[in-house]
Amino acid sequence: MKCNIQGCIGEYEKKQVLHTLNSNGKIMVIDHVPAEVCKICGDILFDPETVRRIEKFVNIEAKPISTVPLYDFNKDPEKKAI
Numbered sequence: 202m203k204c205n206i207q208g209c210i211g212e213y214e215k216k217q218v219l220h221t222l223n224s225n226g227k228i229m230v231i232d233h234v235p236a237e238v239c240k241i242c243g244d245i246l247f248d249p250e251t252v253r254r255i256e257k258f259v260n261i262e263a264k265p266i267s268t269v270p271l272y273d274f275n276k277d278p279e280k281k282a283i
């Protein structure tokens with residue numbers, strides 16, 4: 202399928218992506234989410250069933266399999282936390 206982004210000549214291909222979302226300030230990361238990803242610009246599409254399943258993780262506050270360090274780009278990485 203041709204990319205939806207105006208001016209992009211790319212095609213979507215099926216991939217699994219690492220999806221990060223921010224639900225009212227609560228940041229969640231879901232790995233291996235099936236998606237269509239544009240080979241050129243990287244635009245990502247999820248089908249409605251995938252969106253529904255992502256919402257389920259948010260709504261039931263699913264127990265994570267692991268936790269990840271969270272960084273803020275605006276904070277100086279060389280400054281040690283007190």
Ligand SMILES: [Zn+2]
Pocket residue numbers: 204205206209210211212239240241242243244
């Ligand atoms: Zn594209």
